[in-house]
Amino acid sequence: MNENKLYILPELPYGYKDLEPYISEDQLQIHHQKHHQSYVNGANVLIEKNEQARKENTELDMKSFLKDLSFNLGGHILHSYFWRNLKPVNEGENKPAGMIAEAIEKEFGSFDRFKQEFAKTAVSTEGSGWAVLFYCEKFDKLLIGQIEKHNVNLYPDFKILMVLDVWEHAYYLDYKNKRPEFVDNFWNIINWEEVDKRFEKNRG
Ligand code: MN3
Secondary structure, eight states, X not given: OOTTOXXXXXXXXXXXXXXXXXXXXXXXXXXXXXXXXXHHHHHHHHHHHHHHHHHHTOOOOHHHHHHHHHHHHHHHHHHHHHHHTBOOOOSSXXXXXXHHHHHHHXXXXXXXXXXXXXXXXXXXXXXXXXXXXXXXXXXXXXXXEEEETTTBXXXXXXXXXXXXXXXXXXXXXXXXXXXXXXXXXXXGGBOHHHHHHHHHHHHO
C-alpha cells in the first residue's frame, strides 16, 4: 500500500495482549491487522476506482459500486469505534459511570436490564453483524440496534455510542461457535469512560 491512501488503519489504543483472557493476542491481531485492514484497503481501492472513472469519463455500475463502498467503509468505521470502546482488563467490576450510567438507568430501568437486552441483541444478530448502542438526540433517548453486515439496518443520524462486533472473525479463534460466551465476556472489557465521552459530546 502506498502512503497516500484516504483511509488508514488506526492503531489500537492498547497492546494486542492487553484484552486477554477475554480476547487473545492472536485473535485481536488477526482481527485488526487482517480483517479491519481489508475493509480499509477495500474502501481505498473503490475510491480510487471512482476517481479513475471520473478522469477517464467512463461509467461505473453505481449500484454495485456504492454497495461495495458502504460495506467496506461501514466496516472501517465500525471497527474504529469498536477498538476504542474496549479497554484492558482491570480489577473489580466494570460498570458505567457518569451521565451514561444515569441515561442507561433512565432508559432501561437498570444496568442489568440493559445488559440483558444488549446481549440478546448481539447473540441474535443474523449471520455477520454488530450490536450497537445508539443515541437519538432529538428525543434524548438511548436505543439498541443490530447492524447486519456493516451497513444494513443503520439508523441514519443516530450517534453510535458503543458497538460489539459479532462477526465470527471477531471471536472464532477463542470461542469457536460459542458467541454467547464471547458476548458475556465483552462486559469485562468495555471502556465505559469512552462510551460516556461519546454520549456527553453528542448530547451537547
Ligand atoms: Mn470485525
